[in-house]
Amino acid sequence: MSADRIETLRISEIFGPTIQGEGVLIGEPTVFVRTGGCDYRCSWCDSLHAVDSQYRHTWQKMTPAEIWDEVQHLSGNRPLTVSLSGGNPAIQNLGPVISMGQAAGYRFACETQGSIPAPWFGMLDTLVLSPKPPSSGERVVWERFDDCVKAAGPHTQVVMKIVIFDEEDFAFARAAAASYPELPLYLQPGNPEVDPALPVDLDQAAKRLEWLVDLTIAAKWFRPRVLPQLHVMIWGNKRGV
Ligand SMILES: C[S@@+](CC[C@H](N)C(=O)[O-])C[C@H]1O[C@@H](n2cnc3c(N)ncnc32)[C@H](O)[C@@H]1O
Numbered sequence: 001m002s003a004d005r006i007e008t009l010r011i012s013e014i015f016g017p018t019i020q021g022e023g024v025l026i027g028e029p030t031v032f033v034r035t036g037g038c039d040y041r042c043s044w045c046d047s048l049h050a051v052d053s054q055y056r057h058t059w060q061k062m063t064p065a066e067i068w069d070e071v072q073h074l075s076g077n078r079p080l081t082v083s084l085s086g087g088n089p090a091i092q093n094l095g096p097v098i099s100m101g102q103a104a105g106y107r108f109a110c111e112t113q114g115s116i117p118a119p120w121f122g123m124l125d126t127l128v129l130s131p132k133p134p135s136s137g138e139r140v141v142w143e144r145f146d147d148c149v150k151a152a153g154p155h156t157q158v159v160m161k162i163v164i165f166d167e168e169d170f171a172f173a174r175a176a177a178a179s180y181p182e183l184p185l186y187l188q189p190g191n192p193e194v195d196p197a198l199p200v201d202l203d204q205a206a207k208r209l210e211w212l213v214d215l216t217i218a219a220k221w222f223r224p225r226v227l228p229q230l231h232v233m234i235w236g237n238k239r240g241v
């Protein structure tokens with residue numbers, strides 16, 4: 001094996017342009033690069049096809065240049081925001097892809113749970129940290145989360161986005177928010193209907209959003225922005241949108 005072998009990444013899917021459906025960049029046109037593999041197993045994960053090793057055969061090994069070519073092709077060479085998601089994108093080296101994109105005027109955002117600080121976080125325009133609440137079955141290691149916040153660069157906007165399924169999750173969000181007063185905060189209701197083969201009940205989705213808005217306002221908690229998953233409202237659990 002030659003020493004200068006080009007590193008490949010495990011990629012579950014590259015799709016778009018679509019709109020960013022969640023959090024601080026909601027509504028913004030974006031191309032998604034979804035990496036394969038995750039160090040977590042959230043009970044309600046809506047992207048299991050990029051997490052569970054049973055889907056590994058669907059992931060492609062791609063070089064940074066191949067990933068960048070696909071982003072350019074999908075975006076028609078028009079600079080936009082590229083959203084790096086997964087799985088946990090932080091377990092792979094996306095630095096070379098970001099370098100290629102930024103040289104062409106593209107911006108980069110990343111969605112991660114905040115369990116692994118990647119050196120390339122410092123290159124990002126937006127770092128969305130989504131610590132997992134109790135309903136996920138995962139437990140946050142806050143020292144690692146701190147490391148992720150610190151890995152951001154001087155030009156990186158760092159925000160926190162928390163998924164809420166129940167009142168225990170809401171209490172978790174309040175405590176997490178209090179520990180990070182400097183981070184803009186986004187709350188989104190959890191979607192329990194994650195089977196891509198089944199339709200999402202939009203009335204139920206609206207009720208979950210109303211429940212979370214009511215809870216937040218009743219607590220006179222005026223810091224977070226409470227948002228739906230806009231892509232779920234439009235396309236349900238369809239993949240690649
Ligand atoms: C699939 S994850 C991938 C990135 C990273 N692993 C993470 O969790 O932040 C992308 C976003 O979707 C959120 N998410 C996953 N499953 C969800 C569900 N069932 N309902 C609402 N949000 C969900 C995650 O919390 C995260 O903010």
Ligand SMILES: Nc1nc2[nH]cc(C(=O)O)c2c(=O)[nH]1
Nearest residue numbers: 019020021022085111231241
């Ligand atoms: N449109 C759209 N918005 C999203 N925001 C976060 C997503 C994700 O799965 O990381 C996602 C996604 O898969 N599609």
Ligand code: SF4
Nearest residue numbers: 038040041042045087
């Ligand atoms: S951390 Fe993200 S990708 Fe991994 S299992 Fe949880 S929601 Fe899914």
Ligand SMILES: [Mg+2]
Nearest residue numbers: 046047085229
């Ligand atoms: Mg998603």
